[in-house]
Amino acid sequence: MHKLIINGGKKLEGEITVSGAKNSAVALIPAALLCDESVTLANVPNISDVDALEDILRHLNAKIERNDNGELHISSDTIVNKKIDKKSAKRLRASYYFMGALLGKYKKCEMCFPGGCSIGTRPIDLHLKGFESLGATITEDGENFKIEADELKGAKIYLDFASVGATINIMFAAVKATGTTIINNAAKEPEIVNVATYLNNMGAKISGAGTKKIKIEGVPYLHSCFHEVIPDRIEAGTYEIIGAACSDRLKINGIIPEHLEALHNKLKEMNVNITVEDDNAVIVESGDLKPTNVTTEVYPGFATDLQQVIASLMTQANGESEIHETIWENRFQNLYELKKMGAKVKIDGERAYIKGKTKLTGTEIYATDLRAGAGLVVAGLLAEGTTVIDNADLILRGYEGIVEKLRGVGADITLE
Ligand code: EPZ
Numbered sequence: 001m002h003k004l005i006i007n008g009g010k011k012l013e014g015e016i017t018v019s020g021a022k023n024s025a026v027a028l029i030p031a032a033l034l035c036d037e038s039v040t041l042a043n044v045p046n047i048s049d050v051d052a053l054e055d056i057l058r059h060l061n062a063k064i065e066r067n068d069n070g071e072l073h074i075s076s077d078t079i080v081n082k083k084i085d086k087k088s089a090k091r092l093r094a095s096y097y098f099m100g101a102l103l104g105k106y107k108k109c110e111m112c113f114p115g116g117c118s119i120g121t122r123p124i125d126l127h128l129k130g131f132e133s134l135g136a137t138i139t140e141d142g143e144n145f146k147i148e149a150d151e152l153k154g155a156k157i158y159l160d161f162a163s164v165g166a167t168i169n170i171m172f173a174a175v176k177a178t179g180t181t182i183i184n185n186a187a188k189e190p191e192i193v194n195v196a197t198y199l200n201n202m203g204a205k206i207s208g209a210g211t212k213k214i215k216i217e218g219v220p221y222l223h224s225c226f227h228e229v230i231p232d233r234i235e236a237g238t239y240e241i242i243g244a245a246c247s248d249r250l251k252i253n254g255i256i257p258e259h260l261e262a263l264h265n266k267l268k269e270m271n272v273n274i275t276v277e278d279d280n281a282v283i284v285e286s287g288d289l290k291p292t293n294v295t296t297e298v299y300p301g302f303a304t305d306l307q308q309v310i311a312s313l314m315t316q317a318n319g320e321s322e323i324h325e326t327i328w329e330n331r332f333q334n335l336y337e338l339k340k341m342g343a344k345v346k347i348d349g350e351r352a353y354i355k356g357k358t359k360l361t362g363t364e365i366y367a368t369d370l371r372a373g374a375g376l377v378v379a380g381l382l383a384e385g386t387t388v389i390d391n392a393d394l395i396l397r398g399y400e401g402i403v404e405k406l407r408g409v410g411a412d413i414t415l416e
Contacts, residue, residue, distance in 0.1 A: 006380035020229030026094035100172030154179030243283030
């Protein structure tokens with residue numbers, strides 16, 4: 001296991017460019033196997049979650065190559081539809097996208113329950129109900145799932161919750177089904193739009209992505225395509241928060257500002273000196289920070305994936321901030337680590353209260369999950385002295401070149 005070691009208190013200055021979105025890439029890669037020819041994906045982030053998915057594709061006999069531009073070329077004409085074992089499935093949450101993709105292409109998938117960060121119970125009932133509505137039968141044996149169908153037929157599906165994963169997985173299973181599928185109360189995240197555009201680039205007929213009603217007219221064949229992963233809004237937001245916490249002047253390049261509106265709104269409320277332009281944001285050292293209240297919501301609301309990151313900034317606001325986490329029931333583990341650094345934190349069920357301004361002091365802390373880890377990086381950069389973040393591999397799952405990017409703007413951070 002790696003550790004991140006940060007000597008805090010440095011003022012950061014310079015530019016950081018955002019990589020491709022993890023949560024798009026992890027859906028686009030499994031979906032390559034839906035294609036009947038080959039796909040080329042550009043702007044794929046170099047992160048361990050992507051490595052894990054490539055390994056599963058190789059296990060299924062797909063051919064994968066990375067070219068000099070960092071593009072991923074995946075050809076699936078050699079695929080053999082084998083069971084995805086426990087070890088591979090457990091490496092990440094997004095292994096569940098092989099369920100929809102294999103079902104959509106071969107009408108059959110056998111795999112173990114997916115892994116992923118421990119931020120809640122993380123059921124997949126909505127995915128499975130969606131598959132059943134399309135005509136699949138599901139056999140569960142402990143953690144093993146067999147999902148199969150003689151024929152997949154378009155259906156009207158209402159999601160009880162606008163789940164990102166279920167929306168994408170149902171699109172995968174429906175894209176080659178006969179007839180028309182409607183997903184009502186679909187998730188609207190930008191990653192959904194990126195995935196739908198990708199499938200449409202292959203010849204799929206999907207409309208309404210980005211709204212709560214998605215229509216999928218099944219097609220028999222999907223052809224080659226070139227597709228670009230959108231910029232990672234969570235990575236962008238993380239660096240913006242780092243800028244707010246400890247920059248002289250930090251410019252974050254390659255963002256899509258519309259994807260970050262809820263965060264920008266909160267940063268402005270906190271008195272952060274941020275200027276947003278067409279594809280970048282500049283954060284200049286701010287005066288006194290004000291406290292704020294954040295409620296996590298589905299897109300376009302405040303992203304749960306940025307909640308743990310902004311928590312560290314809240315320790316520097318003068319007064320009490322409140323976080324209401326409505327998506328995941330176990331996403332305050334970072335706060336126990338922040339406490340060890342001197343933060344004044346109270347947790348009450350779905351709500352947490354952070355009282356500032358407090359001086360943070362470096363100590364040994366533990367990344368319990370990916371975004372918790374990102375929040376601790378913010379805290380480490382802010383803190384006086386040395387912070388050692390154990391279990392840093394979780395951070396590397398979602399942040400391409402985080403050490404290099406931060407060192408490039410003056411941070412004293414090393415990976416050991
Ligand atoms: C995606 O997870 C992201 N992961 C998460 O990011 C993100 O936090 C989440 O969306 C919400 O934005 C990936 O894209 C790989 P959901 P996902 O299905 O799709 C409940 C990160 O740090 N639910 O939208 O798994 C569920 O329990 C990760 O990058 C069901 O009840 O999230 C949760 O309360 C962490 N049944 C809510 O819906 C289901 O079948 C949202 O989950 C599915 C979900």
